[in-house]
Amino acid sequence: MTNSILKIDYPHSIQLLEQMASESIEKGPFTYVNSGSGAESTLRANVSAFEDWHIVPRVLNDVSKRDASTQILGTTFPSSFAIAPVGVQSIFHPDGELASARAAAHHDVPFIASTLSSYSLEEVAANLGNTPRWFQLYWSKDVELALSMVKRAEEAGYSAIVITVDTALLGNRERDLTNGYSPLKLGKGSANYLHDPVFLSRLGSNPSSDDPDVIGKIVDVIFNPSLTWDDLRTIKNHTNLPVLLKGVLHEEDARKALHYGVDGVIVSNHGGRQLDGCISSLEALPSIAEVIQGKVPILLDSGIRRGSDVIKAKALGANAVLLGRPFVYGLAVGGEQGVRHVLKDFIHDIDVSLALTGFSSMIQVDQSIIRKKN
Template identity: 40%
Template sequence: MNSHQQAPPDLSTLVNLFDLEPLAAARMTTMAYEYVASGAADEFTVRWNRQAFDAIRLNPRVLVDVSQLDTRLSLFGQELPYPILIAPTAFHKIMHPDGELATARGAGAASATYVISSFTTTPLDDIARVASGPLWFQLYMSNDRAYTRDLIQHAEAQGCRALCVTVDTPVLGARNRQQRVGFALPDGITTPLMPNAMAPSTSLTWHDVAWLKSVANVPILLKGILNPDDAELAVQAGVAGIIVSNHSGRNLDTVPATIDALPRITERVAGRIPILLDGGIRRGTDVLKAIALGASAVLVGKPICFGLAYGGAAGVTKVLDILRDELELAMALTGRATLADIDESVIWRSNR
């Protein structure tokens, strides 16, 4: 590292999440930065995730009493103080020496739920030991059912309260930027839950979801739903919830932005199970828009990674605090005192 990278991070200079990426990039290896920042192929979907949020206009109401804002919600039997969770992202030790331990500490300080990736670089029991906030676990299923069952039971034994099963990755996407830098984990960094043989499975089907339900004792969410027909099948399969996700544009390029896909999913699901969303969340207004269009909560990935890289646990907390504060500002300025008050009428429709 050069001298300016060794200076302690000044989190007070962070005004918003867009400020964060260049500061984090200066502290990251090229390989780590490319891993976090990149998407698949030409990265249209990465850009659309942001552009779609930016294109949605808000329709505020005035003269509403917003002196007492309430961002609390209940989700799968868990009380959350606000509707923002940490999305599962891999390889945290390439971003900061403390890796997932720092992420867990930062999440706890911000009272946020942390969804641990199957590709954690820190053992689950070590994460659970330092976590003061709720933990969920993200699962990549393998063809080895015994291994998958053991992994689920291990996550449950460490206190993980929900299982987010990634269903959009039978193979990895064309991650050209990672290919160009020859992405590989540095010496000494491993993924204890995912030995090298545990590649994504190309043969998983809805029958495997039924098997998952038979072995898991916590709510199951399917992560990676973009098609309303799949949302309907998820409801019929009896899962607890779905996460509308395009894998942050990292798998199949030119699929729609998640916020564009959300209304179709919301219409099909029709309130039968909770819907969460990730992909492109950078502002409190984004959270408001997602809730208005049918999401119960959102998950944030890349900004958490950049917060971790820049400021460790405190950087993670700062990202969540900024988003939470911005959400409250957006609620106050649109005249919505509670999450229940945020509905589609907060979205500006030009034909009305």
């Protein structure tokens, strides 16, 4: 397809798009999105896990009209997926999250904004029109700061808070370390901090986004390794928004999530960027679905690359999925137009996969159409 504005021939395969992204941006940012932690075994397993399961399609059902949508916590996901929270997007394209937010709005795809965005959550919201948005929170060591971000998210129209719980510390990302590349240390994920009244009140003077001392203070407070389940009470006491946990992989943690009144879980290993050697998301899904028993929605990310992956995740118990790296490659290649291209292709692929599975509605997809490879 030729893009009319940028005259870019976008490929229709994620592998080719990834290749194009590697040629479009510097090695540091490309490696940052492309790599995983450690030996990258979890990164690979996330994708290969989808090949361990086969769809067994049904035939001669009328599939002339199709509805791929799902309702999650009052939000319509028109194609049963949302944009995953991805931080520091300005390292991929100067417009960063503003470009991906506009592309999401163009295709009406729900958007999850990261705490570590290059633009503030208010600026991102302003580019989303009426498109549903959730806010992903890295629960800071500074509790008042975390709660201030939640309040700002409420005011900017975000309708759920996604707390990422797999990031007590940053994973050991060997390729980034080899490149000596850390976007956080370059201040690329600072916008939400530099727009926060609580964070600003902690600084003596007017901050500049490239002041190493200010960046150091941000990096210091992003993650909170001392968080426990009881801390969830604090956030539940401070917001009426639904709270989801992102990064749940163990079924006992799914049970605890229910116990602590969490409103949804996101089965994720952060795209193989945190603990290398940990279970792939798809492999973890069935036992979590068994515990959750439909009491709260389950979302899944890590390894979602095409429409049939969405069908497989749905069949194994997810209500919806999140799209991560593929949209970032689109952003790197062509900014907003590149993300639009990825979303358009993905939405089409989901629709075709639903029809060829033999269903006219995503709601019909269940475990009867999936089998584990022998």
